[in-house]
Amino acid sequence: MEAILKVEDINVYYGSIHAIKGVSFEVNEGEIVTLIGANGAGKSTTLNTISGLLHSKTGSISFMGENLGKFPCHKIVSKGLALVPEGRRVFLQMTVQENLEMGAYTQGGKSMDTDLERVYEQFPRLKERFKQVAGTLSGGEQQMLAMGRALMSHPKLLMLDEPSMGLAPILVEQIFEIIENLHKAGTTILLVEQNAQAALSVADRGYVLETGKVVTTGTGRELLESPAIKKAYLGG
């Protein structure tokens, strides 16, 4: 296994607030890696920095050996990195199908039909509603749409930011099932979650973030069983 994503010593600021303080981690090909931590620990900021929405003052982010630092945000998705952002951020006034088409924006349109078919197969619910405006979908459906939209770009690494946020427990289960299926199908996944229990049970490895720093790292199982983690994030 080799690292396809290598984050080294990044520092991100919101104005004068130092949100990420020298974070480093790696994601190997075929893994599910999770970043867990409390609100404000810097999980989303990290993902937003990797995808180019935010910028790091120091350090480097390299993806498949290429330094991403010099690319603007809109160039990053065509490198094979897709982010499903926090809060889903689907295009509410566009139809389900148009949202998926936007996901394939960088694909040049050649394989559009087969890609749509593939995503609809994974998310039959979206196929039923392909003409519906995304704003009328339920939260769970919007999450599926956001994931489907990201998959349209054929990502080598899929980054998911709080995919279970605001969803009913049964839907959370469904979303995690989908994540595991994607993983089995060969997609590398970087998962950010507040639901640490669920995230660590599917993850190969995890990093625990606290106030902008990596404080612990280990395999999913190790972290699940660690007394300190249990106490802090898994409710005892």
Add this chain to the structure above:
Amino acid sequence: MTFLNFLISGISLGSIYAIIALGYTMVYGIAKMLNFAHGDVIMVGAYICFYAVSRFDLPPLAGVILAMLVCTVLGMVVERLAYKPLRQAPSLAVLITAIGVSYFLQNMALLLWSSNPKVFPGFFVSASGDTGVELFGGELKISYVTLFTILICIVIMLALTWFTGRTKMGKAMRACSEDKGAAQLMGINVDATISMTFAIGSGLAAIAGVLLCSAYPTLVPTTGSMPGIKAFTAAVFGGIGSIPGAFLGGLLLGIIEIFAKAYISTQLSDAVVFAVLIIVLLVKPAGLLGKQIREKV
């Protein structure tokens, strides 16, 4: 029959407002800013066409195309130099800059072309010298300018609907108007999209300028400002950000204005127009077709 006459000139004036309002509404929808210099782009377009045809003897169609080219470039240059550096600035700063650009363009026109009114040439004359058609034994007169204005407005409306609904670039524009961050994550170049929007809006403004001056032939450096403000009103009236809204708002505004002039008072017509706007906004704050989409969570 006079009623029909008024209605048709109302639709014609409204079509011009609609074309200008489309520029306002597209730029607002995507850049989330009110480009108050939009009206002055109309004026520049009219001057370019005037000089091309009257001084350089180009055929009218070539004059229109040249005006569109110049305005398209002007729109993109203004966006790049004046608005792009303010992308992260508070909206008030952008608004004031837009007003500044408006004055800049008017004064530039004053320097280049002086304050002496230019009489815009009449393009819409048939070979036999007619300027319009007469129906019902001369009771109903429709000028060619009127007919063309309405026709061109419909064509533009259909073209834009097709563009935003069917083409990749158009869909990307809609994506940008909803969520720039998410659009970037899709790989859409937001800066290029905004620039493109200014280009389209300004190109349309050139057409509007030629149509406006064909119907009302006096051309001065402030020609664009009042129609610009009316068209902005029309865009708000129809629901700013909405393309069909701009179309509907423009048409209604033109019709109301002509009827107010005809049946109420020439002096009060603008007051009536803005009174209607206020009433509509009191009842429907998002405008006639403004979307207030409900979001499920």
